[in-house]
Amino acid sequence: MADLGAAMSGEADMCMLGGGNPAHIPEVEARLCESVRALAADSDALGRVIGDYDGPQGNAAFLQSLATLLSSEFGWELGPENIALTQGSQNSFFALFNIFGGTFPDGSHRRILLPLTPEYIGYSDAGLQPDFFVSTPPVIEMLDDRLFKYHIDFDAIEALDDLGAICVSRPTNPTGNVLTDVEVTRLDAFAKSRGIPLILDNAYGTPFPNIIFTDAEPLWNENTVVCMSLSKFGLPGTRTGIVIAREELIRVISGFNAVCSLAPTSMGAAIAQPLVESGEILTLSRDVIRPYYEKKALDALALLQSELKGLDCYLHTPEGALFLWLWCKGLPITSEELYERLKARGVLVVSGHYYFPGRADQTDHQRECIRITFSQPTDQVERGLVMIAEEVRRAYEEGGQ
Ligand code: PLP
Helix, strand or coil: CHHHHHHHCCCCCCEECCCCCCCCCHHHHHHHHHHHHHHHHCHHHHHHHHHCCCCCCCCHHHHHHHHHHHHHHHCCCCCHHHEEEECCHHHHHHHHHHHHCEECCCCCEEEEECCCCCCCHHHCCCCCCCCCEEECCCEEEECCCCEEEEECCHHHHHCCCCEEEEEEECCCCCCCCCCCHHHHHHHHHHHHHHCCCEEEECCCCCCCCCCECCCCCCCCCCCEEEEEECHHHCCHHHCCEEEECCHHHHHHHHHHHHHHHCCCCCHHHHHHHHHHHHCHHHHHHHHHHHHHHHHHHHHHHHHHHHHCCCCCEEEECCCECCEEEEEECCCCCCHHHHHHHHHHCCEECEEHHHHCCCECCCCHHHHCEEEEECCCCHHHHHHHHHHHHHHHHHHHHHCCC
């Protein structure tokens, strides 16, 4: 994380293919700046945003507009009482995991099931107690053109006990996987059969920021907790997470906000409010953000596939999010060593071994993958991809020395 932070702050001249920062998309940024300028020009409104605490559930007008938008877009039967804001969805997961996982007053211990690893690195240390996450190896479907896709091994997860909740990112960070509708429906049924919630991390999903290149159906019901965020829409600095859940859970999240920070931050909701109310957040996501990242994903994929020709390397089929997930089968060095070699050449990626929280087994696969972010400027991404392929080729050619 320190390497990634230094690269983003410009302290080092690096090809930043490592973090989760969204791109600065000119059309989106222009619209957000317009909203900031309108707020700054209205001293009463600005005075309220920066001079008053919102309630612990978050800005009431934003909650109402978002409930209306989600009901009309998806037909979800929810109101503002089903939504709470947090200081970013990272903060939402910290609260949710520790509500549903850990040791309870009756002495029982429940773990958070991550039904498919590789899974988001930010979950790994979010549990306050040991033995917090559990996961099992995925099924790997090999596709044409040296692509592959991970699937949930339902037989393996259905054999697990002592579960407190299920959580999955869709699209998935780090792989760009999007669980199929069949998988989500089956997870939903499994969660209900165990009396535990299904937490869907929608940080990249629909309807905003909509960095999803397939036609996956969104899901919400009283047993599902959908976590969203304004970060990947272009507002990561405002730290605005959104939890959509049944009313009692929203009251618990509001209580968490009150205890930890009195109230969630107001600025993100204030900037995004006019876009939610007008529905522009949907059109920008659909017509600008999705095509922007889809093109970046396909360009990066084509370049890397061509640079890696002849090597025993495979890429996860990019279905969403900001990442390519590269699997170098039988690589003679570990992904951590590859990370170090790339860093020495000025390219930052993330070693794949971090993305397997909750896994009891150690497999070669866990040390053969890296995550590559393609959201940064194209020249930087292209230079980085070429150097990644060169280092991977060198590692295969030289063996483990
Ligand atoms: N979930 C996923 C899958 C992410 O990739 C990220 C950030 O990169 C987050 C959650 C946290 O986002 P934020 O706290 O900025 O809302």
